[in-house]
Amino acid sequence: MGEGDSRELDIVPARDARLVFQLRVRNSASKNSPHRLSRTSTAVGVAGYTCDAYRWPMMGADQISLSLMVRHKLPASHPALAGVSVAAHMVLLDRAGSPAPSVGKASAMDASDSISGGCSLRATREDVEKFCVVDDYFVLLCSVDIVTTMGGNKPSSAPAPLNEEELTDLGHGLATMLDNLDLTDVRFDVDGESFSAHRLVLAARSPVFRAELYGPMAESKMTSITIHDVKASTFRYMLHYMYHGSLPNSDEKGEDPLSAVDHQHLLVAADRYGVERLKGLCERKLCDDFTTVDTVVSMLALAEERACSKLKVRCFDFLAKGENFKMVGTTPEYLHLMQSIPSLMLQVRNRFNFNIAHPDVIMNPPSTD
Template sequence: MPPAACRGNPTSRSAIVADTAAGYHLLKIDGYSLTKVTPTGSCLSSSPFTVGGHRWRILYYPNGETANSADYMSVYIKLDEDHLKVQAKFQICFADHVKTQPSLKFKIVRAFTREGFTSWGYAKFFKREDFEKSNDLKEDDSFTLRCDIVVIREIRAEDSSEIVLPAETFVSVPPSDMGRQFGELLENEKGADVVFEVGGQTFAAHRCVLAARSPVFSAGLYGLMKEGDNAAGVVRIQDMEANVFKMLLRFVYTDTLPEMEEEDVMCQHLLVSADCYNLERLKLICEEKLCGYVSVGTVSNILALADRHHCNGLKKKCFNFLGDPANLSAVVAGDGFKDLSRSCPSLMEELIAMLALPPSHPK
């Protein structure tokens, strides 16, 4: 029998928490047959994309990376940066195999480093003979790869002494399903009484839902702007892409954002739209996500965006990033920083003032 001090509830608790950032990229190969002339060991590269604040590329070897894999297609994910060490999990598959958000079964964390490996992947991803007989190769001689990446940002210990062990329950109350139900209302368009025309596409919606969620929509649909096309049930929106408005509507109805391709780019567009329609929660969500994408290649654009739309947290993140001399030196050498200097001189004054301050030391 354990001593009295070892019986009963624990006196304290802690947890190891892994802070992560996830995203995915789609790479479409048009003209598969033409890529077969690529010799073994030579690859075709995707455009660079950003996940977790780091730049990546997908490498596709039509005839394998080595002689040992010459009968196969090889695919790899490559960290497209020279000076960083990044830990990440990844998964590469055909896009058609992912019907919903993947379960991310890959559990091995890989280290992408300049000194070790800058790329990881599958030397024998798919045997060409089998691939050419499969449904993954489309009739138009194309196929699409999907690469999911989870970047491990930080692993830390947290005090979890506030955790309360659950008591025995007799009734199980399901979580709220309202978001899904409103999402279905948006999808099936039942009872829709307004149509938006954006970027050549139309979207049916419900005035009362939009008005309840956004004072700007409320004024536009029920207030001073009821004249003209709006009164007839058609609202034309300029200066916004259709896919951005579609994501905006999805948030209005469900209060959530689904996973997004090119998340960093979409979040910048959504932040601007959220500010325009006074959707403060959406704006903060985008601001928080963009904090994870601040890098040498993105900080100039993100800082300008944060300044224009009064995103103080995102602005502080950019300044902290530029406070590192190595980061600042790399950024100053780029064209983006020169454009920022010309278009936002007040930001330069703030940055210079920040850099002039002596570093603080703990007492």
């Protein structure tokens, strides 16, 4: 399989968005040559990084598989890149130019020694042609976030951090604007509720909102936007984080107002809109406070789907303790997860040194001695 004609894939920079671009794919070319690998690439606006876009060969013409791979000229394990995190996002645009997250399934890629990060998306051609193809092309909105969490002369997409007093003042000012609906200029209709917000705040927090509200898409000219596939409570918590830089505090009884399910939904929304710090916050909270016999299967599925490596390790560690695996490993939910994701079942085998002849047969858990 060689690389295809570069005209099949075309990267188009989005207006005023350094790390946001559109990937245009010629539908007929990918349909007529489903077994051919096609590739195009671009610099992502930060020194040393490039982004390669691929259309991968499929078994048939009825499926589409695309990915972004972000690379640096240095290997990912190089000390100069310590503390630099890379995240990529892809979402198909519908015929009106709006994000269509219900078409296809996107998932993040774990970093390796040769890849700093990335994202893949798989969809049925029937859905893409029904909702997304215009003039023989379908378009994906792509974003790449590169954030430095340590000092040094490393590439960074963020300015120097503010001190604690400055952050407090800024957070209080933004929260007051949100609470009083002061100068809001966009409204979101989510799951039967309306939320008013400020375009600039959302654009500063989310590369997806930045492209949606200030790019060439239809939403940039709209004052009311409908969001699908997100619960109203989840959107409210995400807005709270965007303005406060934190999630709601504990209630009067000292209990966390967000449940494990709330944090899971919020992690998915943060991943969808590229709010990486919020995604990391939710992942840490799930690891620290919400890993139980009742939640570990859903969290393991979430960790696999959203490439949350820390959460996956936490789930494996939980299952390795005491009687936990005996209680979880025979449940219908666990068996269904292992059968639906064979690669995850292989990881469980390797992690626990199981010798499972059939996925329905669960052997004894590992010794905790």
